[in-house]
Structure formats: C-alpha cells, structure tokens
Amino acid sequence: MSERQRTGVFNRLLRTCALLLWTSAVAAAQSWDLNILPLDQIKPGMQGVGKTVFTGEGAEEFGVQVLDIIRNFYPQTDLILVRLTGDRVEQTGVVSGMSGSPVYLDGKLIGAVAVRFGEFAKEPIAGVMPIGYMLEVADTERTRPQAVRSAFSGEYGFMRNVLVGADANFWPTLAQTWSGRAMNQQSRIESPLVFSGFTDAVLAQAAPLMRTLGFQLVSGGGATAANFQAHGKLEPGSSVSQVFISGDLSIDVTGTVTAVDRNRILAFGHHIFNLGPTRLPMASSRVLTTLSSLMGSNKMASSQDIIGSMRQDRLAGVYGELGTAPAQVPVVVQTHSAAQGRRAFSLYLADDPALNNLMPLFLRIAVFQCLVVAQLAAAPCSVQLEGAVDLADGSRITVEDFFSAEQSLGFMAAGSEFGDASDLIASLLGALWVSDFASPAVSRITLSANIAEGERYARIHSVTPDRAEVNPGDSVAVAIELAHHDGRITTIRQSLAVPKTTTSSSLTVLVGGGRALTQYDVQTNPEKFRPKNYNELKELLKGRRRNDRLYVQWRVPAPGLIVGGEELADLPPSVMGIMNHRRVSEDRPLRDRLLEERVLPQDREIAGFKRVVFRIIPAGGDPSRRETGIEAAGEW
Template sequence: MLLAQPDKGPTRLPWVLLQTVTAVALILCAASCPPATAQAPEILPLSEVRPGMKGYAYTIFAGDQAEKFDLEVIGVMPNFLGPKQSVILIQLLGPKVERTGVVAGMSGSPVYLEGKLAGALSLRLGIFTKDAIAGVTPIEDVLQGKQLGAGQQPAATSFPLSAETVSHGYVPAGSSLEPIDTPLVFSGFPPLAVQRFTSQLSGYGLVAAPGGTAPPRVDDAHLKPGDMVGMVLVQGDASISAACTVTAIEADRVYLCGHPFLNLGSVSLPMARSHVLMTLSSSLASTKIVNVGGPIGTISSDHLTAVTGKLGAPPPLIPLDLTFAANGAEKKLHFEVVSHPKLTPLLMAMSTFSGLTLNSLYGEGTTLHVQGEIRLKGHSLVRLENSYAPGDTLNPDSFPVAIGVQSAHRELARPQVVHDRECLARKGRSATR
C-alpha cells in the first residue's frame, strides 16, 4: 500500500542542487592526445572534403584516455539527412576499429581531416558488415546546432545509400546508414524492469547497456574532444543515463553525439562525466560499457545534428520517495527524475516498478495498497489512493502499480512542472493509515 507522507509546507525544498567542484589542473598529453583547448577549433568546411582524403578520429575504448584511429573519406552525400543536411561517408582503419567496427557510444567522436576538425562520427552502416563504414555529420552542422521544433522527429531512423555510392563497391546493395546506438545505462534496475518497458524504450530508439555509477572527481569537468559525457535521466538509489562522445568544446559550451539523443528539442537534463570500463566487441553490435560519474553541467539542446550542453551547475530534478511497508517493517528509497512531459511518466513508472520489485519486503501474491501524493508547482496537492489485488497473469503484481503511477503523471505533468513526489507502499489485506 502506498501511503502519503504529511505535507511539510512550502518551506520544504524539493530539489537538491548539486554544484560542480572546479579545480585548476595541468594536463600533459602525448602527441596522440586530442586538442585540450576550449577555444573554437580550426574547422575544415564540407566544401573542402574530397574522396580519398586521409584523416583520424579520437574515441575512448577503455579508461579515460582518448585513442586515435585512422580513417579515409569515401565521399560526400549531399542532402542525405534532409535539405542542406549532408553526410561524409568514411571507412575506419586500424586493427582496433576493424575488430570492433562502429561502436555504440562512439557517436560524436571528433573527425579530423588535414589536421582540422571536419565533423562528428554519427552514423553506422547496418550490422554484420566486414568493413567499418560510418557516416560523419559535418562540423558546420554540429556547431550551428540547427534546430528542429521541440519533440519533432526525423522523417526516418535509417537512410538508404544512393546507387552511386553502392556502385563504387564500398558497400553492398540494400545497405543503409542509421544513427549509432546511444547506450542507455541502467544501474540498480533489474532486467525485468527493462523488459517490461522495452516497447516504450524502443519507441525512442534506446538500447539498454550494462554499466554503473562512479563517484564524482574534482577533474570531471575538465573535458577534451574524445571524452565521454553522460545524459542523466534518473539518479539516486538507482540510475538511468546515456553516454556519447564529445566532439568539440567552445568556452563553456559542449557539443556531442553528432545526432539526436531523443530529438526532444530544448531540454534540461543533467550532464555528467562518463568513464569507459571496456569496449565489448560483437559482430552484431559492439558497445562501450560505461560508468557515469559526477555532474558537470546541463544538456540544453537535443536536435538532428548534435546534442549540446553547458558546463556548470546541473538542473533541478523531481524527487521521488518510495517507502515500502510490510509486517511492521519499512524500507525507503529515493530517486531523482528529470522533468519532461514525455519522459517523466515513463521514468517514474520504471523507478517505482524497480523500487518495489527489488525490495526485500516485496512478495508476489499479496494485495498492494497504494497511497501517495504529487506536488505540482503552483497547484494544489494531488493525492493518489488505490488497491491492487494479485493478478492471475505472469505480470508481476507490482506492474499495475507502476502503470498507475505512470498514468497519473502522464495526465498531470503535461502542462505543469512536477514539484515533488512521495509515496509509501504497504503489503497486506487492508490499509491501516
């Protein structure tokens, strides 16, 4: 049963603002390190890109050190993603990338031609391909951050190659380029929680990946092109985050991914440093296994050609407090969820489901009594109360509770900002408080 905790009045602060600790550090790099400047990089315009040009890119395969790998330009595909949205087609070269292919989490890796920044690695060519063929978003598009309307989706998630490109013999007929997968790291969420919400997650083009969290470091905010950055969706006793590679840094502005994360337009998501444990090679889909570290700023824009963020303080999140009570015992969990009308209901449901299912007090075959409250900024308190009897299907008994929480937030969070969320779950035959 979920019971509401007493309203503590307007003096209660619902948000915990995390402040980035900054420090001054001297970073010594070998010649193979990417440029460590926060100034505007010297760029190579798309008009100067030619087939056969040799270049290199940076990405992290393990640890925190970006590694250099070679590449060659196959050609330029004008208007490939849409009007005035061209793509540079390249082949990755070298023993490591030839073994891994294009890796999930490699999105945004800075690509250099003639020593100048030419773009961000962003697209991959199908699966089971023998050659590591990838697409690059031109750097002009990355830095300009050409905007789509908030919530507007691209016309397609995969893009067939032209007959001219195929005829050169680089790729087989019927091939298509699609955005490199962005690993969505679930830490503290059981596989069952991911499975139950797979259909909703896949609708956003998200791929679940193993990973965890890492404690904040004083140098987390000292970024270089090729470093990994996370986009936090849930944090606290469990976390959900995604990770991309940094393409460029201008002053306090960070450009990453080279393609959209969720294509939500203007957003406000915590930006965090990410650390690569290893790169898992697979003929189906290689991926980076990452730990998400300390907060370093705010993701502010999520559009077709890049995700952009600003170094500094992260945005406030929505607290979600769960208390599960059974047989005189209680267990409390705390989560913090991003505020977005499309994301918040799903993330609240997943956090509630995970908190109930992974609870030592939880057991199947019992009635769950739910009471809770949702505080909306500028609105009166919304109270929830319901009871859920054990079902006769294979769905966990906690699943209807999670769906009920999701439905409530879907209806309430559209025009408003959710201020706070508290609930308590009790297992038993009747409500006692």
C-alpha cells in the same frame, strides 16, 4: 534547357549552398576557437584520426579514411562516408556510444561519427556529421525559444490511467508515438541507454519499449544528482551522458563529446529525440568496457557527476553547457515487506517540458523496480500504496490505493499489482505535466508501499434485491455477494428508504469496485472527466475512487442533458425542447440522477460491476403489473 544543363545548374546551386554554409561554419568555428576543414575541401582518400573512449575515461585515437561525400543524406544535409582503421575498431566495428567522436584531417576538425551502416558489417564503415551543421545547433541557443510541451494524443491519456488504470497497450503506444519523432532512426548509431541498479527481469521487460524509442539497452553504473559539479570538465573524445533519472537507480543515454569551448560542448553528432530546446541533466561518464558483437558493439558505461545541462537536441547533434544546473524533481520511494524489511530509494527525475509525456514512462520503470525489490521471489502479493505530489505553490495531491491482482498480463504489464501501482504514480505525474493548464511546477514526489505476501482480491459475484417492486416510502435492501480469490463467499447487505415524494417509476442500484464504477461513469458522461482548468484537473485527481472500496449507488430516472460534463436533471419539457434544438456533439442525454453513493471500506481489492432495478409502484397502482425488475450489467 536540356537535362544536362538542368543537372549542371542544380550542381552549381548545391556547391553555392555548401559554400554559404561553410562560410557561416568558419565564422562560427572562430567564435568557438575551433580549427575546422570545410566540407568542400574534403576529398576521397584523405586520411586522419578520430577520438573516442574504449575503456576508462581517456580518449584513444583510431584511424579514418575518407571514402566519399553522400549528398543530401538528410534533408539539405550532407554526410561524410569514412572507413575506420586501427586494431581497436577492426575488432569492434562502429560502436554504440561512439556517436559524437570527433574526426580530424590534417589536425582540423571535420565532424563527428554519427551513422553506422547495417548489421554484421565486415568493415567499420561510418558516416560523419560535418561540423558545420553541428555548429548551427549551437547557434540556435543564442535565440533560444520557449521549450514546447509534448502532448500524448490518447483519448484520455494519463488522466484515464489515474481514474481506471492503464490498459496493456498504453505504454507501448506512447513509445511508438515517440519513435516517430526520430528522423532516419534506422541509420544513426544506436546510443546505449544505460540502466543502473535494475534487475535482469525488469530490463528484459523494458527492452522492447526502449528499442521502439531507438535505444540499445545496456546495464551500467549510475550518476548521483547530489554530486552536481559546477566546474566539471570534458574534452573532445570524452564520454558524456544525457540523464533521465539519477540517484539510487539511473537511466541515461551515452555518447561522445565532439568539441569543447569554455563551458560549451557539442556531442553525439545526431539527435536523441530532435526536441529542439531542452534543459536535461548532463553527466560525465566512464566507459567500463567496450563489448564487441557482430550485431553491433556497444560501450558499457557508468555515468558520474552531473556537470551541466543539455540545451539543444537537433538533427545534427546535441549542444550542452557545463556548470548550468539542470531542473530535477526529487523522488523518494519507501517500501516495507516481511521479506526485505524497510528500504528507501532516492531518485532524481529530469524536469523538461519537452519530455513531459515520456518521463512518466521512465518513472514507471524505476518505481516498478523499487517495488520488485521488496518481493520474495515471484510469490503473489498485495500492495498498499500511498503517494503524494508536492507542487511549487505549497499544495499537495495525494493518492492511496490497494493492488492485488493476478499477473495475467505479464511481469511488468498493466494488470499486475506492481504494474498497477507504478501506473498510478507515473500517470499522476503525466496528468499534471501533459495538461495545457497553467499549473504549478512539481517540486517533489513521495511514495510509500507496504507489500504483503498473498493475494487479497474479491469479485462481485451477485447482487440480490429483497423484492422486485416497492412503494414510495418503503425501505429496500440488496444482498451483495463477494467471491474471494480463495473460493469463499461473503455477503454485505445495504438498504435505502425510497423517498415518499418520489414520482419515479424505478430505482436503480449500481454496485461496483472503484475502477468499474468509474469506467461506467466515463462511458455515460465522458466530458465530466475532461477538465477545463487546473482546479478541475486537481479535483479529479484527488477524487479518484479506490480499489479497496465497495461502491453502492442508488439512482432514479431524471430526463435531462449532460452539457459540458455537467448533469442537468429533471428539466421541464419546454426547456428540454430548447436544449435539444441547440445540442452540440459533446452533449448527451441524461438517463438518471444520483440519490446517494455509499463507500464501504474493504481489506482487499474489489473488482466487477452489477446493476439491479426496482420497480416503484405509486400509491393506488395496479398490483397485477408485476415484473422481476432485476438486471445484471456486464462485468468489468
């Protein structure tokens, strides 16, 4: 077969596939009570109109001229190339927020504006997603599968954040992971991600993460979840929002309605995250104004009442249902400071398994903003935090901590007092939502923060033993020096009686802040912090160490193994031989066992970690074998 013949066969196959698609599309359109124009009847030069909201709530018409059909723009998906005409679009070009704007030829619906080509474009050239593909999105709702949880592939992920704090790369890495879910993200129209109630400083810090996710961040007004309207209405061309957070602060993405039939709607003309089945809040929206820019115009929108749920998020668009109440988690954040007094924020967080590892990022940004409001200018401060997550089974997971660190990593970065406090509550939610365990649903989150001016922070400066060697039964002591942020040095003394029956050759004292000591534990026994079921997960979360505590551990050598996170100490040599023979990669040798851990409450954040070792001389031992016995571990 010649090349020409093969090309002819290929083209006939394409036409056949297109015919089959549009045959099913016409049938779907009839079930939707839509009058559509099949793709194979659309020709270059045809002219029509589109509808979108430029200001207010009423849709306006703009002109459309078909330029051509782009075959296979997406995998097995064609795109209609058009030029937009009219005074409005000549000034604004293709606008962010126009995604989903319906396009009609001869009064028949052909699809939705979905793609913008390039920046600084001199002509408003757009791509239209054919309506047939969008109707297929709606058709998937009839055989709706169970929503799939999204898991973040970090080593410890949210659990590690709860225990030792998030590093500066955690949230950017998470956002980058999500950016890979967006197919052909650079060609679709960037949808405005509207932040309402946020300060410029917080928006500036959040913007890079949102750009990574494929959104253009803008300021606007917000939806209130309490105003759910079961009988809300939308029309083709209306502005519509998919809501992530609503209430006193809100985060939502704005697009345009393509088609409406009874309580069903199609919108956007492209995916948001390509998640498949969803259950996200859907709100009506009002466009405050359309901002013109050579780099890409966008709509400044204000979301209104929540009127339904977005049920499908697919390559060709989003499907929603009016009157279907979405799942949301109420969040209450209370703050108190001398500068701003008492304030309370009421938020509602979208509860969707498909977004279970991205919603903590949105929650972190919102909690951070609530805390910043209580701060006086940019003065250093300290945060006393109490948080609780209520679960559907009636149980509660609580966390308490204190944060007062220098903001050396940036205004909103992990390592600042507000960043650390926000990380804790957001990661606590993430640890519950991302786990694969059959855990109860989260029913409510409450957070109380007392914010005081000035830093209260100390680092472990030194740990000095009263001697280098001891005998069984002796009482030993260490002097712990804390170096405060203002230059003061304070000393804390701790003592312990060495067991008379000990046969150990040494006694190790570990002194650390909550994070540093937990990090040491994670390094020596990582499997201990990988829960195997929901109960283990809950106990790990409840048992986290605090920053405003000084921890002192006394340990003695105890040869053994760590198997599945469980410490097996003082094993007989015969058992050790058997266990070593069958060791798997997760098993680790055990160096010592814990005699006692003391928790000393402090009025400030404690950082750092040090270790000292006493040599134990058994009765009748050689006194000439003297060693200093002092070690200093690296600090964290």
